[in-house]
Amino acid sequence: MDSDRWERVQALFHAAADLRAPEQVAYLRRECGDDQDLVREVSALLAGDSTETLLDRNLGQLAHDVLAPGIPVALRHQLFGPYRITGVLGEGGMGVVYLARRDDLGSAAAIKILRDALLSPSRRDRFASEQRTLAHLNHPGIARLYDANTLPDGTPWFVMEYVEGQPLTDYCASHRSTINERLQLFRAICEAVQYAHLHLVIHRDLKPSNLFVKPDGSIKLLDFGIAKQLDNVDDPVDQTRTGLRFMTPAYASPEQIRGERMGIHSDIYSLGVVLYELLVGRLPFDLSNRTPGEAATIIAEREPEKPSVAARRMAYLPGSDLRTVSASKAAWADLDMLCLTAMHKAPERRYRTVEALIRDVDHYLSGEPLEARPDRWSYRVGKFTRRNWEAVTAALVVLIVVIGLVAFYTVRLARARNVAVAEAARTQRIQSFMLRLFAGGDEEAGPSDSLRVVDLLDRGVQEARALDAEPLVQAELYQTLGGIYQLQGNLDRSDSLLRASLDQRRRLLGGDNADVAANLVALGGLRLEQASYEEAETLIRQGLAMTKVHLAADHPAIAAATAALGEVLVNRGEYAKAIPILEEAVRLEAAKGDTTPDLSNAVTLLANAHYYQGEYAISDSINQDVLRIDRHLYGAHHPSVGADLLNLGAIQMDWGHYADAERYYREALESMRAWFGDDHPETASALTSLSRAIVSQGRPDEAVGMLQRALAIQERVYGPVHPRVASALNELGRVAQQQGRLDQAEADYSRMVRIYQQIYRDNHYLIGVALSNLAGVYVDRKQYTKAELMFRDVIQRYSKTLDPDHQLMGIARVRLGRTLLLDRRYPEAATESLAGYDILHKQGEPPATWMERARRDLVAEYDSLGQPEQSSRFRAELADSSAARR
């Protein structure tokens, strides 16, 4: 057909098009005459005019169909580990998911191959190591990652558990799930996410198509952490675009849209959107027909309609299958709060952890009030401006202070044992026994040479075994020797002797008498030292109750057992419970009218309990008294005096007076060394404390040798899993960190975490302290997200185990603030720093160094936020405090 003919055909077509069919035929016959081809051509056009064609289809749909993948030839014979691709499962924003089978076992898996995501060779190692982390996620609600690697060209692929089921929203719709059923599913999802967060993995792409409900109603989360790989992708074109082009904007948090660092709070936001969709039946924002730019603005700025309002409106739409609107008005108010707290624009105003979100879901389900609170005015202020940022060039060596950790374990031991020895010595028969032991030696010089003491003890045990004719004396000797072995650090020997003594007495005297009670308390003391606190508390409570039955109220054994109970409670971190019990112990001891070692012991424990409560001034003054008492009782070089000096040093450390602390510690070391010799755990602990003060004054090289010696001693005496070993590791880690040996620091701190976790079963603030130190290493490595996650975990642990205003909580938030500051997330950083500052400010004795740090961070943060009034407030405080120091 040529142009002229085409013009003619068109003219006829237009003329005929608006006629009715019979008239069209007549018209064409008239106009075309004999030209049957022309009739055919115009008729074809008329037929085409009323036919659906490709041109009537939506181009987006067409593009999808055309671009949707089959199995590319190149992949058909490719092996992915033992798997081979057999079909296509679907396609997501990041790539294509294939069905795969193992040739050998026939088992199925899903293989995801990222699109447009080449990894350069240099990044593939890191990719592999990150996949190993993901492969360790082992939770019934998380699809396992079996394997991952890159194709020869660098395209990453992942072999994952193949999950059959329905996406969450489809499942709820097709099952017409009730509001509570939806929340139960949501809760299960949260638990899986929480598990991953505890393993420092963020999902980054939570959305219903990644949340599967299996036919049995259990949930399975797909693609955990895979979105992170997009950070590693080589994309020279436009870095900020990289994340955007893969994600699903509808579920992405404002910070994600802005291309900022993501953290657990980003997952929490996405969970909020998922919850919104579950409750309402549609997404919070309609982003269809929006440009990505418009979508970003909406997500960053527009407040979503309340779920309650939106759900009511949705319910009127035809075909709505929602059963959620049936909830009461009060229930909806809570659901609004839950959802909108999770989805808050400001990350710091969201639930801090998924666990907190779960708690509120539980509160809702059981009809209790939620923990989430509406926004306060102060949080609504603040559009985020980012001008005036001057790089913070200050040295950012984050110093680690483990509050009282070292002093904690050095104080309590020597004292109780001295008491045990003294008690034993009071007994006439024991005295003569001791004299026989020492016969031929220089009695006075006894304890100063530890080797010989060991010889003497071994001889003593032999002598005691020979005393079969006097089984009760034998039992008493066993107990005494057990106490001395404990003092020597030979805990296994002590254990077997104390148990032998207990068995013997029970056999001879029955189970309920003062001697058995004394034995129970002694064994409790050993368990205390072995860090089996629960058993220690049980034994001592049992012993104390039994003692009270058999002995008069003013008997020293009752005072001693009461003090022992207080000590166990201090060790378990129950300071508030310990203080009244220790005050009772002090009262009982003081009632005797003398200045005795027992009184000194009880008062010391009381000082410690106050110390751990953060009441340093009280603790300091009590400790000064104890030091005077002990010098009076024991002279200058005695473990008790050493212990007092260690406590006083610890308080100086907390005040940031490191040089004063060092003086106390050197004196303490001298006392311990003089008494125990060089190779003893007490000496080791004193060494550890001293090195801490030295490191704090910026002399790490001086400290390393001391610390390694201390660690070796502690490991030998206490075995690899003991708080003292952890304490030594803490110091070594800290020094390594200060010297920039970050791998060593990470290894030391990680081991410390594991030790505490083994001892305390995941529920003690010391685990938080250890994690906090580990997080500091990640800060040094500029792995801010990792550090942030860890600090948030720490804060959560503290909130379970400590008072909300506890000093450690303040320090943790200051450290989190610093991390966020380094990550240039100023608004969140300011929130954390300020919260930490407020907590520290409330302390009776705010720790000076941390206050200083918080102020400095706040100045930087408010400067960056363009809030000069606030920053000048803290600048002024900084000036004041430095003036005060001068």
Add this chain to the structure above:
Amino acid sequence: MVSSEPDPTPDLERDDPTGPARDELDRLFSLAYEELRRLAASVRRGDPGCSVTPTVLVNEAWIKLANSPHFAVESKLHFKRIAARAMRQILVEAARRRNADKRGGGMAVVTFDDALEMGASTPDDVLALHAALEELAGINPRQAQMVECRFFGGLDIPETAALLDISEATVLRDWRAARAWLASQLRPK
């Protein structure tokens, strides 16, 4: 598509003159092509929260490229015309590749989901439309260009009228005839 299979460089037939002007257009086309290919990734998503129309795609590509210092184009309209052509090219290439995959590997047994099989004839449709448009361009270049702009570039009627310097009524008329003709060509014979 999986990156192990690099996309060929665009080789679209050009209807523009030779010399510097043509080089410039080549470059513009390459830029638009790259950007659209990137954006097309979002079209490929099945997520309900992410429905992107060609208009949105082309707008985004424009915003992105218009800010690039290397990108000198007199108007957004002019760009849209280029983008429409680039989009056509992308889809045609993808369709060819799909067909090559289907026929070339000799793999008879591929277990596709039914749902995924649904759009399987689409690549042929796209190639047929492409061929028909080429033929139309031989008969009436303006109408071929109009179809390209409206269908592949998402230009609306006023934009198309302005671009081709004709009245909107003429656009409507031409479009209807072109569409009817293409429909007659695409119908199974």
